[in-house]
Amino acid sequence: MSASSSNFFSGTADAGALEVSLGPHHPSTHGVFRMNVRMEGETVVKLQPVFGYLHRNHEKIAEKNSWLAAMPYTDRLDYICSGTNNWAYAVAVEKLAGIEVPERAEYLRVIVGEMTRLQNHTAFLGFILGDMGAWGSALMYAFREREKILDLFEELTGARMMLNYARFGGVRCDTPAGWLDKARAYLATYPAFLDEMEQFLTGNEILLSRLQGVGVLSAQRAINGGLSGPVLRASGVDYDIRKVDGYSIYPRLKFRVPRGEVGDCFDRFMLRLLEARESLKILQQALDQIPEGPVVNPAVKQRGFKPPAGEAYGRIEGPKGELGFHLVSNGTEKPYRYHVRPPSLINLTLLEEMCLGTKIADVMVILGSIDIVLGEVDR
Amino acid sequence: MNNLWAEPGNSRLVASAKSIQTDWLMTDDALKQELKQRGIIVASFEDILDWGYNWGRKNSLWPLQFGLACCAIEMIAAAAARFDIARFGAEVFRPSPRQADLMIIAGTVTKKMAPLVVRLYNQMPEPKYVLAMGACAISGGPFKEGYNVLKGIDRYIPVDVYVPGCPPRPEALLEGLITLQKKIAGQRLFGKDLPRHANPEAPAEYPVPAYGPHDLVPPSNPGVFCPPTPSRAE
Numbered sequence: 001m002s003a004s005s006s007n008f009f010s011g012t013a014d015a016g017a018l019e020v021s022l023g024p025h026h027p028s029t030h031g032v033f034r035m036n037v038r039m040e041g042e043t044v045v046k047l048q049p050v051f052g053y054l055h056r057n058h059e060k061i062a063e064k065n066s067w068l069a070a071m072p073y074t075d076r077l078d079y080i081c082s083g084t085n086n087w088a089y090a091v092a093v094e095k096l097a098g099i100e101v102p103e104r105a106e107y108l109r110v111i112v113g114e115m116t117r118l119q120n121h122t123a124f125l126g127f128i129l130g131d132m133g134a135w136g137s138a139l140m141y142a143f144r145e146r147e148k149i150l151d152l153f154e155e156l157t158g159a160r161m162m163l164n165y166a167r168f169g170g171v172r173c174d175t176p177a178g179w180l181d182k183a184r185a186y187l188a189t190y191p192a193f194l195d196e197m198e199q200f201l202t203g204n205e206i207l208l209s210r211l212q213g214v215g216v217l218s219a220q221r222a223i224n225g226g227l228s229g230p231v232l233r234a235s236g237v238d239y240d241i242r243k244v245d246g247y248s249i250y251p252r253l254k255f256r257v258p259r260g261e262v263g264d265c266f267d268r269f270m271l272r273l274l275e276a277r278e279s280l281k282i283l284q285q286a287l288d289q290i291p292e293g294p295v296v297n298p299a300v301k302q303r304g305f306k307p308p309a310g311e312a313y314g315r316i317e318g319p320k321g322e323l324g325f326h327l328v329s330n331g332t333e334k335p336y337r338y339h340v341r342p343p344s345l346i347n348l349t350l351l352e353e354m355c356l357g358t359k360i361a362d363v364m365v366i367l368g369s370i371d372i373v374l375g376e377v378d379r
Numbered sequence: 380m381n382n383l384w385a386e387p388g389n390s391r392l393v394a395s396a397k398s399i400q401t402d403w404l405m406t407d408d409a410l411k412q413e414l415k416q417r418g419i420i421v422a423s424f425e426d427i428l429d430w431g432y433n434w435g436r437k438n439s440l441w442p443l444q445f446g447l448a449c450c451a452i453e454m455i456a457a458a459a460a461r462f463d464i465a466r467f468g469a470e471v472f473r474p475s476p477r478q479a480d481l482m483i484i485a486g487t488v489t490k491k492m493a494p495l496v497v498r499l500y501n502q503m504p505e506p507k508y509v510l511a512m513g514a515c516a517i518s519g520g521p522f523k524e525g526y527n528v529l530k531g532i533d534r535y536i537p538v539d540v541y542v543p544g545c546p547p548r549p550e551a552l553l554e555g556l557i558t559l560q561k562k563i564a565g566q567r568l569f570g571k572d573l574p575r576h577a578n579p580e581a582p583a584e585y586p587v588p589a590y591g592p593h594d595l596v597p598p599s600n601p602g603v604f605c606p607p608t609p610s611r612a613e
């Protein structure tokens with residue numbers, strides 16, 4: 001075959017190779033994400049991700065504003081899981097300034113954080129089915145269930161999606177009367193939804209053939225790539241920051257960390273289902289054990305907050321992986337440096353490796369199984 | 380035109396073409412009112428054509444399936460079971476701009492994304508509408524001070540409905556959709572003050588901005604962008 005110049009990649013391409021730009025306007029890219037793909041037939045031989053279509057200067061804006069003013073911006077990082085984003089930022093600031101968090105606030109953070117994980121994994125079920133071509137039905141089921149969790153969030157914080165709930169040394173507000181009972185009553189109905197989804201999906205032949213053996217990632221490569229969260233655990237690595245760091249009240253709670261065996265898309269899919277069940281266990285224990293008391297450390301001045309000079313890295317296990325904030329303070333009321341370690345971006349780094357040799361239709365499924373949110377990838 | 384079917388059962392419809400000598404009937408408002416009280420509604424042929432054409436269009440708006448940021452999740456929620464945008468005839472989300480009537484700008488438009496948004500808009504067939512969903516699409520919103528954020532998509536393409544919120548609730552999006560339906564119902568095919576799609580002098584395409592050394596070139600399209608003049612109370 002004769003060689004011709006390439007549109008996307010350096011060097012030349014075989015004349016038979018086809019180059020396709022997937023995105024940024026594409027229904028399955030989970031936002032504005034672009035992949036330049038070179039194919040031979042339908043097989044992917046080269047893939048290059050293009051970022052930055054949603055780069056909205058999160059870090060720079062946070063460095064211009066006060067410490068507390070960055071809190072609502074963290075909501076908009078990974079906009080599906082705002083509850084855990086707030087929490088991670090608060091953890092980093094508390095580490096920087098050495099702030100104690102009251103007991104009840106820790107429980108509320110765990111409750112909101114695990115509910116966030118639950119609704120993220122619920123939405124994931126709908127989205128990945130959409131990526132496989134089952135557009136609509138699965139998403140309807142998933143969003144019906146997600147709305148119920150959003151209702152609980154709304155009653156607690158006043159917002160459906162952008163919770164803005166954590167504060168330095170606690171949370172913004174206590175639960176309204178009867179909220180814990182409502183949450184308990186709702187969570188009792190959640191396993192029925194998971195059972196229903198599993199009954200519809202897990203044994204489905206089309207789903208199995210689209211997911212099994214697709215996008216296999218070895219444990220070694222996953223560790224070397226710095227991956228975290230469900231994508232790492234699906235490759236068989238036992239690494240959950242809730243267990244490793246034992247932050248907040250997690251050491252007191254009994255739960256297991258599911259792991260995959262093969263590291264393919266099916267493992268990543270099943271891992272979310274299993275994790276959702278473990279989250280339910282955590283939630284039940286936290287709702288039963290939650291003590292009375294203040295929800296925010298009264299010694300902390302939220303407005304005009306000035307941590308001492310220094311730097312700190314705080315991290316938690318977000319629904320998508322290790323979400324960390326690296327903060328540098330020079331003792332003023334603005335962060336000197338504010339850096340986010342987004343799990344979605346770092347999990348995306350091995351996308352090409354997972355996609356090489358697969359068919360072009362599988363690229364969307366692999367991307368969906370990583371579960372990215374572009375607000376976090378581009379920041 | 381809303382009263383065309385106001386009194387079903389006992390009303391008779393008098394449709395008249397311009398060529399017939401019925402102008403005295405069309406211009407005499409007092410007579411029209413009197414006839415209406417007796418159950419006769421007078422409407423011109425153009426009125427009926429407008430009404431039927433707009434009724435069909437406003438109840439089957441096909442949005443472009445196009446999410447930019449956080450608001451897209453609320454847009455999906457509006458399309459899902461609970462809020463069910465299908466009640467308003469707008470559930471057919473089309474992945475291709477060639478088949479879409481309505482562009483819901485759901486999220487922050489960055490300077491890297493803005494040319495692509497304008498190009499997608501140009502690719503949509505007329506009649507087409509734009510709904511700016513959320514603070515970012517309207518003005519840049521919370522990210523307005525960001526160096527890479529476009530301060531409102533109305534700098535490059537005409538926006539029909541603005542839905543404020545960060546993000547707007549699904550109900551707010553539905554309200555915006557109803558507002559757009561009202562706007563469509565009021566558009567005329569004949570006479571003066573024609574909407575863009577019926578006006579042969581209106582531009583068919585809008586210029587796509589280019590990436591300049593520091594900013595998009597041009598920073599806004601003066602033919603579209605008309606910000607209010609700031610005025611101070613004396």
